Amino acid sequence: MAIKTYLQAISDGLREEMRRDDRVFVIGEDVGVYGGAFKVTQGFQAEFGPWRVLDAPLAETAIVGACTGASMMGLRPVAEMQFADFISCAWDHLTTVAAKQHYRTGTALPFVVRCPSGGGFSGGPFHSQNPESSFAHIPGLKIVCPATPEDAKGLLVEAIRDPNPVLYFEHKHLYRRIKGEVPETDYTTPFGQARVHRAGSDVTIVTWGAMVYTAEEAATTVAERDGTSVEIIDLRTIIPWDREAVLASVARTSRLIVLHEDTRTGGFGAEIAATVAEEGFGLLDAPVVRVAAPDTPVPFSPPLEKAFIPQVADVVRAIERMAAY
Amino acid sequence: MVLIRRFEERTEEQYTRARIGGYCHLAIGEEAATVGAVDPLGDHDYLFASYRDHGTALAVGSDPGAVMAELFGKAAGVAGGYGGSMHLLDVERRFLGGWGIVGGQLPIAAGAALALDYTGSDGAVLCQFGDGATNTGAFHEALNLAAVWNLPIIFQITNNLYGMGTSVAMASGETELWKRAAAYEMHGERVDGNDVLAVHEATTRLLTMARRDRRPSLLETCTYRWRGHSVADAGKVYRSADEIAEWRTRDPIARFEHQAIEAGTLDVGDVSELRREVDATVTEAIKFAAAAATPTVANLYDNVYGDPGTAAQFARMDTAGPFGERRETRGWRT
Ligand SMILES: Cc1ncc(C[n+]2csc(CCOP(=O)(O)OP(=O)(O)O)c2C)c(N)n1
Ligand SMILES: [Mg+2]
Numbered sequence: 001m002a003i004k005t006y007l008q009a010i011s012d013g014l015r016e017e018m019r020r021d022d023r024v025f026v027i028g029e030d031v032g033v034y035g036g037a038f039k040v041t042q043g044f045q046a047e048f049g050p051w052r053v054l055d056a057p058l059a060e061t062a063i064v065g066a067c068t069g070a071s072m073m074g075l076r077p078v079a080e081m082q083f084a085d086f087i088s089c090a091w092d093h094l095t096t097v098a099a100k101q102h103y104r105t106g107t108a109l110p111f112v113v114r115c116p117s118g119g120g121f122s123g124g125p126f127h128s129q130n131p132e133s134s135f136a137h138i139p140g141l142k143i144v145c146p147a148t149p150e151d152a153k154g155l156l157v158e159a160i161r162d163p164n165p166v167l168y169f170e171h172k173h174l175y176r177r178i179k180g181e182v183p184e185t186d187y188t189t190p191f192g193q194a195r196v197h198r199a200g201s202d203v204t205i206v207t208w209g210a211m212v213y214t215a216e217e218a219a220t221t222v223a224e225r226d227g228t229s230v231e232i233i234d235l236r237t238i239i240p241w242d243r244e245a246v247l248a249s250v251a252r253t254s255r256l257i258v259l260h261e262d263t264r265t266g267g268f269g270a271e272i273a274a275t276v277a278e279e280g281f282g283l284l285d286a287p288v289v290r291v292a293a294p295d296t297p298v299p300f301s302p303p304l305e306k307a308f309i310p311q312v313a314d315v316v317r318a319i320e321r322m323a324a325y
Numbered sequence: 326m327v328l329i330r331r332f333e334e335r336t337e338e339q340y341t342r343a344r345i346g347g348y349c350h351l352a353i354g355e356e357a358a359t360v361g362a363v364d365p366l367g368d369h370d371y372l373f374a375s376y377r378d379h380g381t382a383l384a385v386g387s388d389p390g391a392v393m394a395e396l397f398g399k400a401a402g403v404a405g406g407y408g409g410s411m412h413l414l415d416v417e418r419r420f421l422g423g424w425g426i427v428g429g430q431l432p433i434a435a436g437a438a439l440a441l442d443y444t445g446s447d448g449a450v451l452c453q454f455g456d457g458a459t460n461t462g463a464f465h466e467a468l469n470l471a472a473v474w475n476l477p478i479i480f481q482i483t484n485n486l487y488g489m490g491t492s493v494a495m496a497s498g499e500t501e502l503w504k505r506a507a508a509y510e511m512h513g514e515r516v517d518g519n520d521v522l523a524v525h526e527a528t529t530r531l532l533t534m535a536r537r538d539r540r541p542s543l544l545e546t547c548t549y550r551w552r553g554h555s556v557a558d559a560g561k562v563y564r565s566a567d568e569i570a571e572w573r574t575r576d577p578i579a580r581f582e583h584q585a586i587e588a589g590t591l592d593v594g595d596v597s598e599l600r601r602e603v604d605a606t607v608t609e610a611i612k613f614a615a616a617a618a619t620p621t622v623a624n625l626y627d628n629v630y631g632d633p634g635t636a637a638q639f640a641r642m643d644t645a646g647p648f649g650e651r652r653e654t655r656g657w658r659t
Contacts, residue, residue, distance in 0.1 A: 034490025300409030301398030
C-alpha cells in the first residue's frame with residue numbers, strides 16, 4: 001500500500017476505473033486543459049484524450065442533464081461540479097429527472113456527480129456549503145461523503161459501478177491535509193456500511209466527512225484529560241446509512257452525539273436522532289445531542305466562519321455535558 | 326482605471342501575505358471595459374456585476390478602504406465581512422452586487438429592470454458578466470425576458486477570451502458573442518474593451534436606447550485578463566506566453582493616457598501626480614482594512630431574515646439543545 005492524500009486517492013480511483021472501463025468518462029468545467037479546479041483530473045486529458053475528459057461550457061444544468069442522457073444510453077459519466085454549491089444550478093435535473101427515472105421507467109442511470117464541499121478557507125456563502133442533507137431528502141439519489149483516502153478511492157469506484165445517480169461529496173479541507181494508506185488493488189468500499197473510526201465505550205459520535213477529524217481531536221482531548229472513552233462512527237455514506245452500526249454503538253455507550261458541518265435545522269443529524277429515538281430509545285441514558293453549524297449562510301470573515309463551523313471545543317463541551325448523565 | 330490597477334496589484338500582494346483569505350480574482354487588464362461602462366450611469370441607473378468585482382466597486386465610487394476591508398473580512402467592509410471578494414455591493418450607489426454564482430445575476434438584473442419599468446422610473450440597468458456566463462441557461466432566460474418585456478437593460482459581456490481555463494472557442498458555438506442578441510431580436514454590438522472611450526460611447530448610446538426607447542441590448546466588450554483566473558492560478562497552462570505578452574501591449578491605461586495627452590486634456594505631470602495620489606489612497610485603504618475590527622460573532626444571526634423576530638427565534642433554537650452548548654462556548658446573545 002502507498003501513502004496518498006485524499007485528493008490523490010480520488011484521482012487514482014477515477015483514473016483506474018477509466019482504464020478498466022471505456023464507458024467511464026469525465027465531464028465538467030475546466031477538467032481537461034486546466035486539470036480541474038482542484039487538480040483532481042490533472043494529466044487525465046493527456047492519458048485519455050479530450051473525448052473522455054470533456055471540458056464543458058459553464059453550464060451545470062447541461063452537464064448534469066447530459067450525464068442523465070449519456071448514462072441512459074449505457075455510458076458511465078462522472079461529472080465534476082467545481083464547488084458543491086453550484087449543484088443547485090442542476091437541482092431540477094437531479095431531483096426531478098435523474099432521481100425518479102428508475103422508479104418511473106426502470107432505466108438505470110449509472111452516473112456520479114463529484115461535489116467538492118465544505119468550508120474552512122473563507123470561501124464565503126457560495127463556495128463553502130455542505131448541501132448533502134438537501135439531497136438526502138430526495139428518494140432515488142445516493143449520497144457518499146468519504147473521510148479517509150482509502151474510502152475516497154473505494155467509494156468513488158463503487159459509485160461509478162452503482163446503477164444509480166450518486167452524489168459524491170469530497171471535502172475540500174481534506175484534499176491535501178489528510179494522508180493515509182490506499183490499496184493499489186481494484187477494491188470498492190460498499191455503501192451503507194459505517195466504519196468505526198475510533199472504538200470507545202462512554203459516548204458515541206456519529207459523523208462523516210471532515211467532521212470525523214474534529215471528532216477525533218475532541219475524543220483525544222477528553223481521553224487525555226479524564227479518560228472519557230469516545231467511539232467515533234464514520235457513516236461514509238448517508239444514503240444509504242448504516243442504522244445497525246449506529247444502534248449497535250449506542251447500545252455500547254448509551255450516549256449519542258451527532259456531528260455535522262451542515263446547518264442544524266433539517267440536517268441529516270435530525271434523521272439520525274429521530275431514528276435512534278424511534279428504534280433505540282431504551283438504549284439511551286441521555287438525550288441525543290446535535291452539534292452542527294448554526295442556521296445561517298456560511299459567512300466569509302474568518303472569525304465568523306470559525307464560529308459557524310463546529311469546532312473541537314464545541315464537541316468537547318458536548319461530550320463533557322453528556323458524561324454527567 | 327489607475328486606481329483599479331493599483332488596488333488590484335496591492336490586493337494580490339496582501340493575498341500572498343495571507344491578509345486576505347478565500348478566493349481572489351483580479352481584473353488587471355480589464356479596467357477600461359469596467360470604467361467605460363460604469364461611468365455613464367446616471368442617478369437612477371442600477372448596476373450588477375460578476376464575481377470579479379473589485380474594479381466595479383471602485384468604479385462606482387465605493388470607498389477603497391471599505392472595499393479593502395471587505396476583502397480582509399472586517400466589519401467595516403462594504404458587506405460587513407459577510408460576503409468577501411466576490412460579493413461586494415454599494416446599495417447607496419445603486420451597485421447591487423457582485424455575484425459568486427456565474428450567470429446568476431442575469432435574471433436578477435432583468436427583474437430589477439422590470440421593477441424600474443413597473444414603477445415608471447427613467448432609470449436603466451447595466452448587468453456585467455463574463456464570456457463564461459453566456460453559456461448558462463440563465464443567460465438565455467434573462468435575455469429573452471428582457472426582449473419580450475422591452476426592459477430597460479444593457480447586458481454587458483466582458484469577453485476576456487477565457488472562463489477560467491476554458492477558451493471561448495472551446496465553450497461557445499458562436500464565438501462572436503454579441504451575435505447572440507439576434508436570437509432575441511435584440512440590439513447587439515461589439516466594441517474594443519481596452520478602449521475606454523469606445524466603451525463609454527457605446528454604453529452612453531445604449532443607455533439612452535434603454536431609457537428612452539425601452540429597448541434592451543447586448544454589448545460585448547473585448548478585453549483580456551493579465552493575471553490568472555484567481556491569485557492561485559498562474560494562468561499559463563491554457564494560454565501561451567506570446568498571447569499574454571501581445572495583450573499586455575494593448576494596455577488600456579497606457580492607451581487612454583496617450584489619447585488624453587494627444588487631446589491635450591492631460592499632461593505628463595498630471596499623470597504622475599495622479600499615480601502618486603492613487604498610491605497613497607490604496608496604501609491608506611490597506612492601513613484602514615488592517616486596523617479595522619472583525620465582525621462580532623454575537624451578530625452572526627442578525628441578518629439571516631429580514632425581520633428581527635425570526636432571526637432571534639432561530640438563534641434561540643440553536644442554543645436550545647439539551648445542553649445549550651453553543652451559548653456557553655460562544656457567548657452568543659439572543
Ligand atoms: C454556476 C457556477 N459555475 C461555476 C463557477 C466557478 N467559476 C467561477 S468563475 C468561472 C469562470 C467564469 O468565466 P467568465 O464568465 O468568462 O468570467 P471571468 O472569470 O473571465 O471574469 C467559473 C467556472 C461558479 N462560480 N458558478
Ligand atoms: Mg471570461
